[in-house]
Amino acid sequence: MLQEESDLSLIIAQIVQKLKGSNLYSQLERQAWASLQRPEIKLESLKEDIKEFFKISGWEKKLQNAVYSELSVFPLPSHPAAPPEHLKEPLVYMRKAQGSWEKRILKSLNSMCTELSIPLARKRPAGEQKELLNKWNEMGTDEPDLSLFRPVYAPKDFLEVLINLRNPNYENGDSLSFRTHLGLIQVPLKVKDIPELKECFVELGLNIGQLGIDDSTQVPPELFENEHVRIGQKVLAEQDSAAAQQYIRQGSPTALRAELWALILNISSQPEDVLYYEQLKTNVIQHDLLVDSLIYKDVKLTASNDDYYFVFEDYLYQVLLCFSRDTSVLSHFAFNSASPPKSYIRGKLGLEEYAVFYPPNGVIPFHGFSMYVAPLCFLYHEPSKLYQIFREMYVRFFFRLHSISSHPSGIVSLCLLFETLLQTYLPQLFYHLREIGAQPLRISFKWMVRAFSGYLATDQLLLLWDRILGYNSLEILAVLAAAVFAFRAVNLMEVTSLAAAEAVLADLSTLKVMPLLQIFLFATVT
Amino acid sequence: MVPSSEALLGPGTTAIRCPKKLQNQNYKGHGLSKGKERQQRASIRFKTTLMNTLMDVLRHRPGWVEVKDEGEWDFYWCDVSWLRENFDHTYMDEHVRISHFRNHYELTRKNYMVKNLKRFRKQLEREAGKLEAAKCDFFPKTFEMPCEYHLFVEEFRKNPGITWIMKPVARSQGKGIFLFRRLKDIMDWRKDTRSSDDQKDDIPVENYVAQRYIENPYLIGGRKFDLRVYVLVMSYIPLWAWLYRDGFARFSNTRFTLNSIDDQYIHLTNVAVQKTSPDYHPKKGCKWMLQRFRQYLASKHGPEAVETLFRDIDNIFVKSLQSVQKVIISDKHCFELYGYDILIDQDLKPWLLEVNASPSLTASSQEDYELKTCLLEDTLHVVDMEARLTGREKRVGGFDLMWNDGPVSREEGAPDLSGMGNFVTNTHLGCVNDRKKQLRQLFCSLQVQKKASS
Secondary structure (H helix, E strand, O other), X not given: OHHHHHHHHHHHHHHHXXXXXXXXXXHHHHHXXXXXXXXXXOXXXXXXXXXXXXXXHOHHHHHHHHHHHHHHHOOOOOOOOOOHHHHHOOOHHHHHHHHHHXXXXXXXXXXXXXXXXXXXXXXXXXXXXXXXXXXXXXXXXXXXXXXXXXXXXXXXXXXXHHHOOOOOXXXXXXXXXOOOOOOOOOOOOOOOOHHXXXXXXXXXXXXXXOOOOOOOOOOOHHHOHHHHHHHHHHHHHHOOHHHHHHHHHHOOOHHHHHHHHHHHXXXXXXXXXXXXXXXXXXXXXHEEEHHHHHHHHHHHHOHHHOOOOHHHHHHHHHHHHXXXXXXXXXXXXXXXXXXXXXXXXXXXXXXXXXXXXXXXXXXXXXXXXXXXXXXXXXXXXXXXXXXXXXXHHXXXXXXXXXXXXXXXXXXXXXXXXXXXXXXXXXXXXXXXXXHOXXXXXXXXXXXXXXXXXXXXXXXXXXXXXXXXXXXOOOXXXXXXXXXXXXXXXXXXXXXXXXXXXXXXXXXXXXXXXXXXXXXXXXXXXX | OOOOOOOOOOOOOOOOOOOOOOOOOOOOOOOOOHHHXXXXXXXXXXXXXXXXXXXXXXHHOOOOOOOOOOOOOOEEOOOHHHHHHHHHHOOOOOOOEEOOOOOOHHXXXXXXXXXXXXXXXXXXXXXXXXXHHHOOOXXXXXXXXXXXXXXXXXXHHHOOOOOEEEEEOOOOOOOOOEEEOOHHHHHHHHHHHHHHHHHOOOOOOOOXXXXXXXXXXXXXXXXXXXXXXXXXXXXXXXXXXXEEEEEEEEEEEEEOOHHHOOOHHHHOOOHHHHHHOOOOOHHHOOEEEHHHHHHHHHHHHOHHHHHHHHHHHHXXXXXXXXXXXXXXXXXXXXXXXXXXXXXXXXXXXXXXEEEEOOOOOOOOOHHHHHHHHHHHHHHHHHHOOOOOOOOOOOEEOOEEEEEEOOEOEOOOOOOOOOOOOOOOEOXXXXXXXXXHXXXXXXXXXXXXXXXXXX
16 A cells, blocks of 8 residues: 555656646646636635636646646656666666667668768758758658668568567577467567457457447448547547547547547647747758658658658658657657667767767657658648657657567567467467468568558558557557458468468558457457 | 330340441441340450450450451440541441440530530529529639630739630640740740641641639649549430549649749649659559548548538539530430549639540559449449349449439438438449449349349
8 A cells, every 4th residue: 555655656746747847837827827816716715716717727627638648658667766777678688689779770870871971960051951941841852862871770670680589587498388489579578368458458349339340331320420429529629638548449530530639649739839840940951960861761762652641741751850850859768768879079989078869859760660650641731730749659659669678569569469369369370371481470560660551541540540549559559460360361371482471461451450450359269 | 214225135145346447338237136136145246446444344244255347346435536437327226335425525625515514504594593503613714715815815804813724625634735824925825826837737726725723722742633533424315424433633743833834744633744744753653542532631621521522523513414415415325434523622612624535544553453444344334235234223333323314312311411401412422432242232133133023
């Protein structure tokens, strides 16, 4: 009891600490001062009256949303004496692996730099600045020579690193037993099995209405859809983050999605936010970073070639270029096992006073990174709002997909969850694929790293991301990957090579996500 | 109301053939007489001049066979030049079908369409009042050149500074089109065309139309786009028209700005023009399927606004077809698949750019290929050479019956988002197209009905 209480007070203290520095705090203060003018505020019961005022005027709701947001994002402290690295990643061998992976990435980046003799950063001459400002809304028309640039790494390079992860304290034993994990990931992390997943994703159950299933053309809308839309509108009217998160587990109606996501992520476009974005834009105009060319290359290679996202090419530059310069992103490294790369001013290598984070936001984009942003362009059209949403999505979810950690939503756990589900519930398929040299993870890895962006049809992807927000976890990606394999199991049993297996699973654009998930979790005989 | 398709050939014995070019004969009969067909399972031959998706569809249709050079045919997907030269002296049996109306240009040539629409509008105003006539205002102000030049100048002077677009009346794929803002520009152009014509006296001066350019198009990702929608007209009198659920939005490859009206590539969104733009990368594929477009709009403007927009688009089809109803020679052998080009402006108002009698059937991508093959398959289902349909169907595959001598309503129980009372039109443009399933159910039930009645 005492332990819980002290934990709670610790959490409260942390959140209060965090919120005190935020804009909301100063707004609340201002509101409180302004409310003194009101007749209902009496000196004798000042505290209660102001609280009452906050409740009525909706400020309490905003505060609630902010607290809820903090709770969702910031991990709970394990022990007051735990060092900060434990917050990033409690397991030593994971930290080490992440560290050496980062070294490799930096080496690759540096060598590309020296090869092409391009500086990591340079100030743009005035003429170039003016030109870029003019072209800001159509940077896609630029066709710089990117042939010499290569992406710093691709998902499959990352997969190789994960495959070689080992826990030095864990002895697998040489003899094969039924416990042996047949997949590529060989670290003992705790992952959920289907009964636990059923509990966790209870709202996806068969007897609960879902968007993505119960809004199909055959189902009369009175059965579920109309009511669901009505509730959604109510949730938006109440502006309650927690309620929105609960609501969206059953999917979001198309017309309400943009607002619901903003509510859940606690994004409200304040003038300060727009100003901040403009500031970032100015940074982009003034300085050119090597990372920019990587971003350009990535967009050209992935989103521009996509049948549906090519239209949003310009938005992608506007978001990603600003994103690399956003130092507020650095704060998420407190709970990310990764660390921002450091660069030193020329000639001052090793001197801490001359160290800067490079890129300023500490995130080096890899091949396919722009696909995290592309689906959001479908929902948000105003650049600063789009930017905020993406940034929040990144620091809550996406970063876990390309850093080595033991977090249940981290990519390692997702891979292990996927493989375990497959091995436990589709053993014949798993064994067959393994025999023909087509380890399932080799195919599904790229789906999970990109959170299925670019593989599913957009409306299906958005339904999937609804659930990611609703459950505040990425585990659904692994479940979906397993469900896809289960769905195509018959065809996969007949293939005899990795290439053939890839071909069977090459096109996911016709899949309906929610029925697959529902069947896999709730309707498969185990 | 359904033209009686007396194809008593039964399933599997339809012959599609193409005649040899007429020489001395005035008439060439087509189609075998009823008696012969019933007995034999003729080897079915077909031929079409179009070597693209249409050929694939025709070749794969069970019981349809290509006809070589000389030979009689029951079905001809012809091109308009053949029609112009041969239709008048070709005799066709009752069951024979051909893919164009004799004078389709009343709808598809820009100057005729404008004339017909203007006349129809006046008639509507007389009969039903200004409000009803205003429903015809989906065509930007157009003037035929050179005969309406003075009217054009008057309008031009009333609206200084706006942009106009000059389009050749009969060309396609964006050829010969240019934009202008000053009268001086067209003076220069007239001089240019005249001077070049001096050398070639035989070629008549081409007719052009000057049309008000829509300066505030709806943009997605900063790009201009137009919609290609398919309408199948089985007859004009009575008007019997079907609307295909799928279609696509064609994007311009470059960002929209009024500053560079000389840059043809920005303003003209025909794929043919885009393909020649230096920016064009075929992998990019600048098309969105209509479903995607509809969803995008719904997430941005809400379902009601989208419903209103699509209702207005339906209105364009109906009014444009009604305006030429009395003019087009409604031969029961004819049907036509039109490609409508629609532009949406920033106020979500749809504008009719033009109607194509021979929409391109060449596929630019895998997705495009599938769309066009399904479109053609369903067209052939509706044309129903196999005489399987009852004629009372409201939906065949991806086609929804839009107009059957009057508006057609959806099934009971459909949600009425338009708020216009209980009538909801039977169109589903940009909606889910589960055509395979529908066709299976349709043909199964038709078979059952047939068995029951025989």
